[in-house]
Amino acid sequence: MTRPTVYHIPVCPFCQRVEILLSLKGRREDVDFRMIDITAPRPDWLLQKTRGTTALPVLETADGRVIKESLVILRYFEDIYREPQIAQTDPYRRAVENMLTTMDRDFVAAGYGWLMNQDPKQRDALRENMLKQYAQLDDFLLEHGAPGPFLFETFGWAETVFTPFFQRFWFLEYYEDFELPTASRYARVREWIDACVAHPAAQQTTREEVIKLYYDYACGAGNGALLPGRSRSSFALEPDWRARPWPPRSKYRQPAGDTELGL
Numbered sequence: 099m100t101r102p103t104v105y106h107i108p109v110c111p112f113c114q115r116v117e118i119l120l121s122l123k124g125r126r127e128d129v130d131f132r133m134i135d136i137t138a139p140r141p142d143w144l145l146q147k148t149r150g151t152t153a154l155p156v157l158e159t160a161d162g163r164v165i166k167e168s169l170v171i172l173r174y175f176e177d178i179y180r181e182p183q184i185a186q187t188d189p190y191r192r193a194v195e196n197m198l199t200t201m202d203r204d205f206v207a208a209g210y211g212w213l214m215n216q217d218p219k220q221r222d223a224l225r226e227n228m229l230k231q232y233a234q235l236d237d238f239l240l241e242h243g244a245p246g247p248f249l250f251e252t253f254g255w256a257e258t259v260f261t262p263f264f265q266r267f268w269f270l271e272y273y274e275d276f277e278l279p280t281a282s283r284y285a286r287v288r289e290w291i292d293a294c295v296a297h298p299a300a301q302q303t304t305r306e307e308v309i310k311l312y313y314d315y316a317c318g319a320g321n322g323a324l325l326p327g328r329s330r331s332s333f334a335l336e337p338d339w340r341a342r343p344w345p346p347r348s349k350y351r352q353p354a355g356d357t358e359l360g361l
């Protein structure tokens with residue numbers, strides 16, 4: 099093997115981070131991306147490479163070594179494709195970027211936790227929790243960031259880490275009627291999000307793809323799991339999502355079947 103290969107799942111936000119970084123570096127065409135169907139058991143050849151773990155992305159380097167975890171893979175590509183540098187080089191600015199990056203964990207958990215919730219009584223609390231996350235990001239950007247729209251002058255490391263999730267959270271608008279309020283306490287983070295999702299290096303997915311593929315997540319079944327009465331997951335590669343109808347927005351009623359979802 100002479101080229102690195104990334105094993106990835108379509109619409110996986112962690113995998114998209116890698117594509118964004120490579121695009122920023124003008125290196126996307128130097129790396130092979132091999133799609134894995136999350137709705138089927140992982141093939142044996144892949145499990146052998148990962149020694150049994152199933153989470154993706156996984157990188158197989160040009161000399162056949164295996165690297166897991168999206169942030170570790172980003173760092174590896176940052177190190178082997180040195181120019182242009184995407185991470186900050188000044189130690190303090192790098193620390194700021196890293197502080198922001200570590201906030202992704204709670205942000206992601208809040209968004210996915212709300213999407214997967216099946217108890218209507220929990221909605222208000224989950225909305226509040228989500229707003230708290232946005233308020234914390236806003237506060238961080240005001241304290242440490244440039245005037246805007248990005249953390250520093252350009253779309254960089256923190257934007258690479260967060261943007262896939264800003265785009266996934268389109269599912270909260272659709273399935274939970276969530277909108278980030280126009281109040282001034284969210285103005286800085288709103289500006290950040292708008293600039294991130296519009297950036298040319300981050301156009302690997304669309305709102306329509308996210309909403310159609312994440313229908314089963316909205317009904318409580320994540321990672322390609324099958325809901326009762328269904329024979330295909332909304333994460334299936336076939337039929338192509340473009341050919342499917344938009345799913346029902348109501349996630350607290352009886353889930354739609356294969357036919358209604360165009361599966």
Ligand SMILES: N[C@@H](CCC(=O)N[C@@H](CS)C(=O)NCC(=O)O)C(=O)O
Pocket residue numbers: 107110111112136152153154155166167168169321
């Ligand atoms: N911490 C990991 C998370 C990766 C992850 O959760 N990937 C999901 C897809 S979005 C996955 O592979 N799920 C299937 C599985 O874990 O078997 C990373 O940053 O790479």
